[in-house]
Amino acid sequence: MPASSATGVSQRVTGGEVRDRVGDSPSRPDGVQKVRGEFAFSSDLWMDAMLWGKTLRSPHVAARIRAIDPSPALAIPGVRAVLTASDVPGRPTFGLEDPDQPVFADDVVRYHGEPVAAVAADHPETARAAALAIAVDYEPIAPLVDPEEALTAPPIHPEGNLFRHVAIRHGDPHAHGDVVVEGTYEVGMQDQAFLGLESGLAVPAEDGGVDLYVATQWLHVDRDQIAASLGLPADRVRLYLSGVGGAFGGREDVSLQIHLCMLALRTGRPVKMVYSRDESFFGHVHRHPARMWYRHHATRDGDLVKVEARIVLDGGAYLSSSRAVISNAACFAPGPYRVPNAVIDGYAVRTNNPPCGAMRGFGAVQACFGHEAQMDKLAVALSMDPVDLRLRNALERFDRLVTGQVLTGAVPVREVIRAAAAHPLPAPLGPDDPMLARPGGAGATADAAHVRRGVGFAVSVKNVAYSEGFDDYATARLRIEAGLDLDAAPVATVTVATAEVGQGFVTLAQQIVREELGVTRVVLAPANTVDVGSAGSSSASRQTWMSGGALQRACAVVRRELITRAAEMWECPVACCRFENGMVVRVDTVTDVGDDAEGVHVSVGELLAHGHVETEEEYHHAPTKALDAMGQGDAHLSFMFAAHRAVVDLDPDLGLVRVVQIATGQDVGRALHPVQVIGQIEGGVAQGVGLAVMEEIVVSEGRVRNPSFTDYLLPTVLDMPEVVATLVEEPEPGAPYGAKGVGEPPAISSGPAVMAAIRNATGLSLTRVPVHPEDIARSTGS
């Protein structure tokens, strides 16, 4: 085992009554370590005699590779291996949905930064120099960089340029409204920009397999892709979750995993790799840039009649999860509104731009910028208040989506809108407010008199968990045994492969066991592919529902076993026993047993005296269906709704913006850990605000222009607004504890609300995000 880095998180909790149950807000078991800087992230992995890996990436956007000569690199002392496409022992490609992406570019390079070779050397500097020494003979070719052109251009990949066309035809395609508004919108390429860089350590094993310690979002699906490319059975590739420093979708795809394992197997030595910040921008997929055309029809009274939309997502060079992202973008194109007629076409296409895939909000984010701008436009055309228009058209329970799916769960759209709108507005900016609180911030560019305020509103919908017929499940193993100390208090050990990417499942797992079994001491075993089945991905806002559901089920099995033990002891029917507050209680008449004072009960600890109880349970969510040729079908499990009201201060002459406040109402089903829900909301708002006003990977002619935190700007504390949140709790039928996911909605409509506020302050239409100062200043400047 490498040093402590690859271990999971465990915490022993002692005390009398069982606290910190579902609905409470206990501290994270890894919280103190993280705050003190003591938490071991995957970049801290270390092993004696390990080598360092380095990837060589294409400097070209599109090129044919005529030849690769590794010999100059191999001639450098300390270089142990140089691997290229011809060294891949198994399947030469990988991919989440379809393996269309080469492990190393073989004959063709399709994007700027595509891996071409990997090096292992005894020092990271040697590895870096060796990667540069590899002689690659490229023949650059004209890149395909326009997603519209991709639809008709000659294919740049054997599988063609169209990843998926989702056509939704709902109701009467010829329906026409009294009032029609039309618009085109663009969303730039956002990056997950997690702080913990891609990193891992691969260790060759005696059985010819490999152990990989890595930060990822889904251990088992990584394992399957690695094993296929290594040509090994899955059980000889073992993954162990290392400390993950954020993910947001950017760790769903394989990055360095296969390269690392190949290097370890080739050299027979442990190999570590850590991407630099600039390499990270090339090493993972991004949020799809979008071009969207919308036409909304409504009655004179403001009832939506029809939504027409055409959405083109640029998927970049390889598929990743583009098919699912465009499905979401198309399905949620109208937003959380009742739309009787719809004609929607979504296209995800292949270009020579950087590959795009999963990012928090997954297709719903792009669509939301479009549908919410349209709702505001419609409100203007109808001379209606934009919030009233949204309330009027808000989806309700038993309404149909444009996919024909009937909403059978909780649909508190009006409630979230009213909750967001009900928060008091912040005080206006005054001359005495500090300069740092004005647009321009530390640059001290604005006097109070230069500042104009705007308010905007946006609402969103997104699915929970995986959709369209995917057999989505999670697994949990639970063991409960008598403790080793004097009072033999029971100890529960939870083993799940759930990737803790910051969302707080480590906390929730403990809460669930305490809730279900009344056991105070709950230990979390390390997450890996060895000890437990798949948890599915820590994405799609799904782990509370899915891993939570599996763990709740495991608790139920344990409870039944304990009841059986008690019934055997009392020689009574199982039906006479009930589990209550960490003990089994006999509920039939007590006189037979002759204990009249306290009733009959036995503690979990006593029941465990003769042995532990252990079980592994799978939880599959209710089945969903693929969309048909008309885009119809019950494709989704459940839906989350959120509303955001943004207040911005803006300097019209310079076009600088400061987001003052985001007020939100969010449909959470039930808040199982209210503090962590607020944490998700604040973090999601930061990402939504970022996309609205600054975050963009600038790509020109396929080339990434700003792969650094110098130029890829993330909101600082001076850019982050105050967040005021109302959690709308309407339990979701069928969901464990009635809880929906909470991670994505804050990142969806917060950005569109900011855009609405900027439009409100400027009167400009502003159809592209992120909005730049020049977009605002040019038109409104003095």
Next chain:
Amino acid sequence: MRGALVAQPGTVDEAVAALAATPGAQLLAGGTDFCVEVNFGMRRPPAVVALRRVAELRRIEMTPSQAVIGACTTYADMGGEPLATAFPGLAAAARTVGSPQIRNAGTLGGNVATASPAGDTLPLLVALDARMRLRGPTGERTVSLSELVTGVKRTGIAPDEVLVDVVIDRRPGPQEFLKVGTRNAMVIAIASVAVVVDVESREVRVGLGSVAPVPLRARDAEAHAREAIDWDALSVGEAGAARFGELVASACAPITDHRSTAEYRRHAVQVIARRALERCVRRAC
């Protein structure tokens, strides 16, 4: 190939000697520019001469007429006393640099020697005709900033010279520094301006950043302001201030890159120059 020699001189003369002894050596002060370039693989000097132990480079000497500011004075130092009172424009510029960590590490000398068009202290230095004192194996020389900075990240500092300190004349009167970036903190300037109003000599000095390959003076704007200001009331009329902004804009030669457009830079510098002047002197009614 992996390692680099590191010299840790205790005096400027030792630093000069270390540079002479190891051709190609790189001077290291706060490292906030240099280390980034190393991380990007853009620079791999064979040797580094680290200046942290050279106490005389952090000296700040104030006289009634000028300040001699050691090259290793940090941005945090510039934001505090005695410099903040003597050169409020320099302090304001220093406070816009990076994060607190960067301001604790980065130095005035590093800002000058890196000579980025976006160097935040440069507009004020150029406005005040700051002089740079350099010491090499053959002795010392003094040059103005505008002579020293020859292009984008290019200076006339010889490979064997150490920038010792920066000499700035004190000017009685208000100073302002305004900087436009696409984020409210920790951002590279898209356009910046320093305006110095000398109430004794009755002159206005303007330095511009990020709108040309090198920090610029806006001499026409300065001459105009000198005339437009009512020096007894210390105020400026609406038209005078507006014209000032226009003249500043016409002095610059901005570019379009991934951070902004030339058009916006020219517009922004016009807006902030006018605002800077109006903060220095009252708007006449």
